[in-house]
Amino acid sequence: MSGARLTGTARWRAFLGLLARAGRMRVAAFGVLALLTGLLPTAAILAAGALARAIPAVVEYGGGSSQAEPAVRALAALLACLVGISACGAALGHLSRVLDAAFSLEVHHEVAEVMLGAPGLAPLEDPAVGDHLQAVQDAERRRVLRLAATSLASVVTTRLRGAGAFAVLLGFRWWAPLLLLGAWHLTNRLYLRVTENGISFDLGDGAVRLRRAEYLRSLAVDSPAAKEVRLFGLGGWVVGRYGDAWMEALSLLWQSRRASRGLTAATALALAVAHAAVLAALVRAAASGEVPMAALLVFVQAVIATSDLGMLDDWQWYLAQSLGVAGHVEALRARVPAAVPPPERTEAKPRGQVAVRLENVRFTYRGRARPTLDGLTLDIPAGQSLAIVGENGAGKSTLVKLLCGLYEPDAGRVTLDGGAAPRDGRGRIGAIFQDFIRYPLPLRENVGFGHLPSLSDSSLLEGALRDAGGGRLPARLPRGWDTVLSREFEGGADLSGGQWQRIALARALTAVRGGAGLLILDEPTAALDVRAETELFERFMELTRGVTTILVSHRLSSVRHADRIVVIDGGRVVEDGTHTGLMAAGGLYARMYALQADRFARAGEEMADA
Missing domain, CATH: 1.20.1560.10 (ABC transporter type 1, transmembrane domain)
Structure with missing residues (x-):
């Protein structure tokens, strides 16, 4: 029309x-x-x-x-x-x-x-x-x-x-x-x-x-x-x-x-x-x-x-x-269909940990014949830290978007806390995507957008940025928290990729402190080196202990300390366990981990020779 x-x-x-x-x-x-x-x-x-x-x-x-x-x-x-x-x-x-x-x-x-x-x-x-x-x-x-x-x-x-x-x-x-x-x-x-x-x-x-x-x-x-x-x-x-x-x-x-x-x-x-x-x-x-x-x-x-x-x-x-x-x-x-508003709640809005369940989920992108996810089933208990790994194109990011309610599955269902649809649980979900937005707005908004009511809570925002590893950033900016993060505006400033990632992570922490009980990180640290990413993930899991956390990364060494690791292949979960258990099983995870470890070892030897 x-x-x-x-x-x-x-x-x-x-x-x-x-x-x-x-x-x-x-x-x-x-x-x-x-x-x-x-x-x-x-x-x-x-x-x-x-x-x-x-x-x-x-x-x-x-x-x-x-x-x-x-x-x-x-x-x-x-x-x-x-x-x-x-x-x-x-x-x-x-x-x-x-x-x-x-x-x-x-x-x-x-x-x-x-x-x-x-x-x-x-x-x-x-x-x-x-x-x-x-x-x-x-x-x-x-x-x-x-x-x-x-x-x-x-x-x-x-x-x-x-x-x-x-x-x-x-x-x-x-x-x-x-x-x-x-x-x-x-x-x-x-x-x-x-x-x-x-x-x-x-x-x-x-x-x-x-x-x-x-x-x-x-x-x-x-x-x-x-x-x-x-x-x-x-x-x-x-x-x-x-x-x-x-x-x-x-x-x-x-x-x-x-x-x-x-x-x-x-x-x-x-x-x-x-x-x-x-x-x-x-x-x-x-x-x-x-x-x-x-x-x-x-x-x-x-x-x-x-x-x-x-x-x-x-x-x-x-x-x-x-x-x-x-x-x-x-x-x-x-x-464009309008979203169906969630039912009115008479009780207080729930806070804290969120349990997640995916039941026989299938999803196909527009214009494609082959489904990206096909029969995927996964239970994530409340408070667990889960890492999702797999080869490129396996469906990791697609799974994250379904968890956030950004897409509806073609078949099966995704629920939070035993029944709520993800789109009805917004405000309880915090996420940082690989292609997170770099808002040409003041630093305060870039961090506070994780929980809008906290925009005026300076101590909360400062704590979130500090815990994300960017505590020194406001002092380096010409107008501190009120500096627009773009040189297209007078008095603005440009940031490095690593600084932007810390701001994105601080935004996610702000969401958690505002009541989000499910935190999803979809490869937001790609610009960091392996050691920095590993340290940041470990620090992040420590800070979000008690919150259901889902980590997506192509670097397996960075997520090995998660409570649980699932491997996605062919649109389904093919392996599920801890790092130690999956390595002992000698399956796809073990082969990918060994391949990455060998590559990093050769890179280290070449740097030493140089």
Whole structure:
């Protein structure tokens, strides 16, 4: 379901719903002001006609005679209309800008609510979801969201002026406004076709192709890829592919424009014929005395004003784009399932150790035929320290994500404390992933995000960072705990990989001290050497004694002191025991351990020889 393919009614419903949620009273005032701003110009035309009819009496009888009263009333009405047009237009412009900002905020709020409400990671990896998000992002970049109400005000007031002119022309000949309306309707069809093609390009198929072009452009100009692009001499390749991708995307737009050439010619001809016919009829009627000069003035103004029934240039385009964005937001809400809230608890939130059970779990990633986990069963008693090891691709990290409730198993189930689903136990689970986030925020937030209520507890945060091995870090930063950890901000600082890992571990300790009873470490110490990783893991198990701890590492020597070690292979647990027991069994664990030990021994000998 694509926002660019929703029906017009569905898009309008989604758009007006977003606008109403941005402020119902403001929208009501907006509607009244738009109505007045759109209809007052027609009233001004009629007042001007009445004034023109009354002027001869003023000239003949003088301004002080009773015959001059109609002219005075017409002049007062005209001035009132002009003042009303100015005042209502100014008020409408101000309110439109306020609603523009509110609409933009509401769109971002809706998108954030939908995406953060997703029960796991699977919806975020859906390509269709990515396309909808990209469409909203592109609309923001083009300032569409900040012109939604302004464009609606312009379109509504313009169409009301056109409708008023149509009504005035009915007083001349019934067919005159219908003929002009038909001609302008043809121009609207042309413009709507062009606009729909623009929406399909900017917010639909074209956006998908532009994503690749934008990515290739980022390789050329953004810093993350700068080193490899220059080192491997990829500049020419990147620029060439970027140009090809950009031209491929634009070809869609050019193709749609070529299809509209015939309609463009027919539209120009229809407008010329319709205006010529109506104006010729007016001239004949005026020449025969059927239409007085004052009425001719009114009708000619009305003919000119019927242009407001036609194309509206940029404002109509911006409104169509805003409708497309609303459609994408609605499509996101329909495509991304909302997490089912956990049942209300009357008792206090549980704290302390967490028992974990996985029963015959199977899980397959989107787009793959072979399951990553297949029939995996594992019981982890509360308070146990468990190490999960296995070769690359065995499913260790996938198992961790299932334990955190980031994915739902295809079959089987994962439960905490005998029945709760992992996603219902958030707040009781702390985890540090291999690709943990390096927030470009102050040090305090980077540590305190493990337990938000502890952000203001300086002693807790200091203790967590100290226990993670980073106790000296705040003193080395220019603003201590308030230093932003990124040089992209004034007064910020960059950290080494090892320092970031200690911050990530401190975040996990903060979660434990905030009540988490299950702590998962998914290879977060990959940048540390073997000895530093081993010391840190042993220190960590000591600090988290009494907490259920799961350690994932490809370095077997680092986790040998865990209470229990399980080996994952082929998506299942194939070995389970202590380091001593598994070594004695001589199975897969023993072979992997011996292989790693031999490799480290040879590396040590080479360093000694050097």
